[in-house]
Amino acid sequence: MRYKPLLVKMMATAVLLLIAISFTEHVLAQTAKAPVTITGKIVDEQTGETLPGVTVKVKNTTRMTSTNLAGVYSIAINNPQEVLVFTFVGYEPQERAAGSLKTINISLKPTASNLNEVVVVGYGTQKKQFLTGSVARANLEAFHDAPDANFVQMLQGTVVGLNIGQVNVAGQTPAIQVRGASTLNGNTTVLIILDGIQYNGDLQSINPDDIATIDVLKDASATAVYGAQAANGVILITTKKGKQGKTRVTASSSYATQTPTQNLKPLDPDAYQEHVRMLYYQQAYLAPDYTTPDPTFNLNLHLDAASRANAAAGNSYDWWGNSTHLGHMYDNKVSISGGTDQINYLMSYNNTNQQGFIVNDLFKRQSVRVNLETKIAPWWTAGVQSFATFVNKDGAEPTLADIIRFSPFVVPFNASGDLLQNPDNTVGLNPFLSQYVDDIERNDYFFANFYTDIKFPFMKGLSYRINYGNNYRDTKQYRSSKYAQNGLGEAYKNNTFYNDYTLDNILTYQRDFGKHSIETTLLYGSIERKNQNTNADARQFTQLTLGYDGIQQGAIQLVSSSAYKEALAYQMGRVNYKYDNKYLLTGTVRRDGFSGFAQNNKWGIFPSLSAGWIVTNEKFLKLPWLNYLKLRGGYGISGNQTNRYASLSTVSSSAAYVFGDVSTPAFGQQQTAIGNSNLRWEKTTGKSLGIDFEVLHSRLTGSVDMYDNITTDLLYNVAIPYATGYSIIATNIGKLQNRGLEISLTSKNISSKDFDWTSTVNFSTNSNKILSLLGQDNNHDGVEDDLIASNLFINRSIGTVYGYQTAGIYQLADKDIRTGYFPGNYRIVDQNGDNLITPTDDRVVLGRTEPAYRVSLLNTLRYSNFTLTFFLNSIQGGKNGYLGASSVPLVLNDNTVRWNYLSALNYWQPNNPGGTQPFSVTAPAIAPTIYSDRSFVRLQDVTLSYRVPKKLTDKLHLQNLSVFASGKNLATWTKWKGWDPETNQALIPDGRPVLKGASFGLNVSF
The missing domain is CATH 1.20.5 (Single alpha-helices involved in coiled-coils or other helix-helix interfaces)
Incomplete structure (x- = not known):
């Protein structure tokens, strides 16, 4: 116990x-169970900048918060096992277990998203995620190594809504259009802003390698900051600057070959003779079907005299082969850049030498750039962006149309080797007369923007910038030819000098007040442009030994000169407001004055308002797959500048009087256009809606834009009764609508350590419609009259095709051939059934020249050190759209027998009843123009590059070394029968080929 x-x-x-x-x-x-508070700061991994608005959420709960303006957050957790999730638009999400930590600082890594990219918006910059207008940035990296002499070619199909035409001349600047046509007779030029300054020089003068970014302002709310000159869109070009760090030297060199995309050639001697035989089928073949050769027919008797004589002598000449050759282009670029915390600099040199497919289609460019910026004080920066470019286009081409037309049996030289003035013994001039000349064509461009930027230390957020830009252009065109003026000789010198200045004063105030952010921009500026031209011309020389340097030796001497001066003044105010990084508002008002406008309408006011809502920054919309969603809309008015003399009365010189029995009339001046002191600015009012989004952790990004523009007060030359003493008056008429849809999608299809694949698809559709013209209703039917003579129709597009509908070609056996028509003519449809074909009753709308839609696909694949990009571009006409004139009718006469034709022409004849081109022995009463669809798909750009591994470049003391092979216009799929669907040239002698090319080169930096 x-x-x-x-x-x-x-x-x-x-x-x-x-x-x-x-x-x-x-x-x-x-x-x-007691809550523990965790705090921390979130910054950008690359820049170290704090990130306000980052969402911090406790995983698998509804508890969340966001960082303040200093990037700081505070959130409570219930136990150490809980996990914090950090998400922010444009950055990769990150998770962190709470554990026992009370402070968790995070560095977020930017994703492939470009929402934090800073884009140029005109007189300032803005982050892409906060834009309220439609602004797109061009992808220059993918086309850096393309064989393009002109940087505009790099933009073809790459920016949705920016339409770039094709080129078929060395160094040529293609046509540029933003969102289709918005005027009838007004200015159609897109406004170019280079480093903040309006640039009126040819874009061939800009070295593509100097360009850092290209931004396109498309809708009225974005373009309104440029007011009276922005109705056709704005392209903002920003050149490169040096960066802080050691001096960096980069260089590249490439060589490209260029050949036609279409292998079109004139008929060779045998085919030419068969062509003549076809023209005389009624004699060369036996009736009634004219398919059996007539053995008695002597072809030589039907050749023209010159061809017959040369054929008998065994002479022939390859006009095409001696006027063309393999095109090529050399391109060499070098730049030196660097900087410190006090100064940065960039200097570059470019040498481009392009020789086109046509003999003497030459383009040589040498360009030098100096961009320099220095900090005078911590709050004061000054700099200069400047370049000089010297373009050489010496040499003159042969006349290509005549090269195609001349018979292969006609030779250009006599027995002594001298050019024959008229090789075919007619008035037809030798096409080499335009080539065998002494020709100089030089364009020298000089540009400089001097600027200073002051951030006032006594008031945070207030800055003042002055831009003073200068453009100079000196053009020389000198030529002498002993063959001109029917062999009497001619020489001339034409000198043109252009200069302008731009002075902009820009005051900006930017501050954040809690959740409120405001940026105000005020602008006062002016532009002055001057142009002078002098021409000295002399004719009839006894000798031309001194050429254009001996003009005084000509028997007839002519001198002319011209000049103009114009000025613009403008003021602009813009306010950008942002609340809680969710609600965005931009308001702009610009006032423009232009000396070229009418006396009573020198000034115009152009307002705009746009708003945006970043929906994903709302607490109620937190979807794991939706990273970013912004809705935006805008309304604005932009203007279109008219010709500087449009509001004034004009006169012209012509034969006007006969005195007595003198047979030669005296010249006099006649009034042509009457002045209009009330001529107004053409105004385009635009409404737009847009969506920007990113999903699946930014693997898919895109934007959708819809716009509807109405242009009023259209500038148009209206014909008036000649009894008034004038023929036209420039006035404001009618109303034009322009609307469209644009979709751009970029997907990151595969992303791994060794392999990446990204794709970008652009799709756009645009249509225009004439809503009103003169307002006349002469038929009293309640419907406004069309201007048929000007091809303008109410409720139809500017590019309406109005003509005769056809139903094939009349055949020999047809019994219903109308009077005035013959076998081989087009069968015209009788629209009203009166058994007559008349222009007033039987013409109908056949379609339009504008396309239905444009679509492009860019793929970029990176494997290890290899990068492959290929770009497909397409324009589609849809139903009766993107039409081009495609008929080349032929009628038997002296010229058609004498001339040669392209071998691709498929003419009707009795033994070729399926021929698509009309031919008849006698001219028809009406020869209608046939239109065909120009739709195409083009493999436009392909580039394969290899970057040498870093281990090897380090041994070579290089920063980068890469080699590349690139192709341009390698394949085109189209049903169009002609030179090229984009150039809208049928199988006519005046056409010229678009070139495809292959280039090889290397890029190196050290």
């Missing part, structure tokens, strides 16, 4: 221990 007290003690001890354990567990449980 002595153990009983011990047992009691042990039991008591155990109970107490159990009570203690239970109490401890209870205390620990209570402690775990």
Whole structure:
């Protein structure tokens, strides 16, 4: 029993221990459930900048918060096992277990998203995610190594809504259009802003390698900052600057070959003779079907005299082969850049030498750039962006149309080797007369923007910038030819000098007040442009030894000169407002004055308002797959500048009087256009809606834009009764609508350590419609009259095709051939059934020249050190759209027998009843123009590059070394029969080929 007290003690001890354990567990449980606050700061991994608005969420709960303006957050957790999730638009999400930490600082890594990209918006910059207007940035990297002499070619199909035409001349700047046509007779030029300054020089003068970014302002709310000159869109070009760090030298060199995309050639001697035989099918073949050759037909008797004589002598000449050759292009570029915390600099040199497919289609460019910026004080920056470009286009081409037309049996030289003035013994001039000349064509461009930027230290957020830009252009066109003026000789010198200046004063104030952010921009500026031209021309030389340097030796001497001066003044105010990084508002008002406008309408006011809503920054919309969603809309008015003399009366010189019995009339001046002191600005009012989004952790990004523009006060030359003493008056008429849809999608299809594949698809559709013209209803039917003579129709597009509908070609056996028509003519549809074909009753709308839609696909694949990009571009006409004139009718006469034709022409004849081109022995009463669809798909750009591994470049003391092969216009799929569907040139002699090319080169930096 002595153990009983011990047992009691042990039991008591155990109970107490159990009570203690239970109490401890209870205390620990209570402690775990007590919230613990975690704080921290979130920054950008690359820049170290704090990130306001980052969402911080406790995983698998509804508890969340966001960082403040200083990038700081604070959130409570219930236990150490909980996980914090950090997400922010444009950055990769990150998770972190809470554990026992009370401070968790995070560095977020930017994703492939470009929402944090800063784009140029005109007189300032803005982050892409906060834009309220339609602004697109061109992808220059993918086309950096393409064989393009002109940087505009790099933009073809790459920016949705930006329409770039084809080129078929060395160095040529293609046609540029933003969102289709918005005027009838007004200016159609897109406004170019280079480093903040309006640039009126040819874009061939800009070295493509100097360009850092290209931004396109498309809708009225974005373009309104440029007011009276922005109705056709704005392209903002920003050139490169040096970066802080050691001096960096980059260089590239490439060589490209260029050949026609279409292998079109004139008929060779054998085919030419068969062509003549076809023209005389009624004699060359036996009736009635004219398919059996007539053995008595002597072809030589039907050749023209010159061809017959040369054929008998065994002479022939390859006009095409001696006027063309393999095109090529050399391109060499070098730049030196660097900087410190006080100064940065970039200097570059470019040498481009392009020789086109046509002999003497030459383009040589040498360009030098100096961009320099220095910090005078911590709050004061000054700099200059400047370049000089010297373009050489010396040499003149042969006349290509005549090269195609001349018979292969006609030779250009006589027995002594001299050019024959008229090789075919007619008035037809030798096409080499335009080539065998002494020709100089030089364009020298000089540009500089001097600027200073002051951030006032006494008021945070207030800055003042002055831009003073200068453009100079000196053009020389000198030529002398002993063959001109029917062999009497001619020489001339034409000198044109252009210069302008731009002075902009820009005051900007930017501050954040809690969740409110405001940026105000005020602008006052002016532009002045001057142009002078002098021409000295002399004719009839006894000798041309001194050429254009001996003009005084000509018997007839002519001198002319011209000049103009114009000025613009403008003021602009813009306010960007942002609340809580969710609600965006931009308002702009610009006032423009232009000396070229009418006396009573020198000034115009152009307002705009746009708004945006970043929906994903709302707490109620937190979807794991939706990273970013912004809705935006805008309304604005932009203007279109008219010709500087449009509001003034104009005169022209012509033969006007006969005195007495003198047979030669005296010249006099006649009034042509009457002045209009009330001529107004053409105004385009635009409404737009847009969506920007990113999903699946930014693997898919895109934007959708819809716009509807109405242009009023259209500038148009209206014909007036000649009894007034004038023929036209420039006035404001009618109304034009322009609307469209644009979709751009970029997907990151595969992203791994060794292999990446991204794709970008652009799709756009645009249509225009004439809503009103003169407002006349002469038929009293309640419908406004069309201007048929001007091919303008109410409720139809500017590019309406109005003509005769056809139903094939009349055949020999047809019994219903109308009077005035013959076998081989087009069968014209009688629209009203009156058994007559008349222009007033039987013409109908056949379609339009504008396309239905444009679509492009860019793929970029990276494997290890290899990168492959290929770009497909397409324009589609849809139903009766994107039409081009495609008929080349032929009628038997002296010229058609004498001329040669392209071998691709498929003419009708009795033994070729399926021929698509009309031919008849006698001209028809009406020869209608046939239109065909120009739709195409083009493999436009392909580039394969290899970057030498870093281990090897380090041994070579290089920063980068890469080699590349690139192709341009490698394949085109189209049903169009002609030179090229984009150039809209049928199988006519005046056409010229678009070139495809292959280039090889290297890029190196050290």
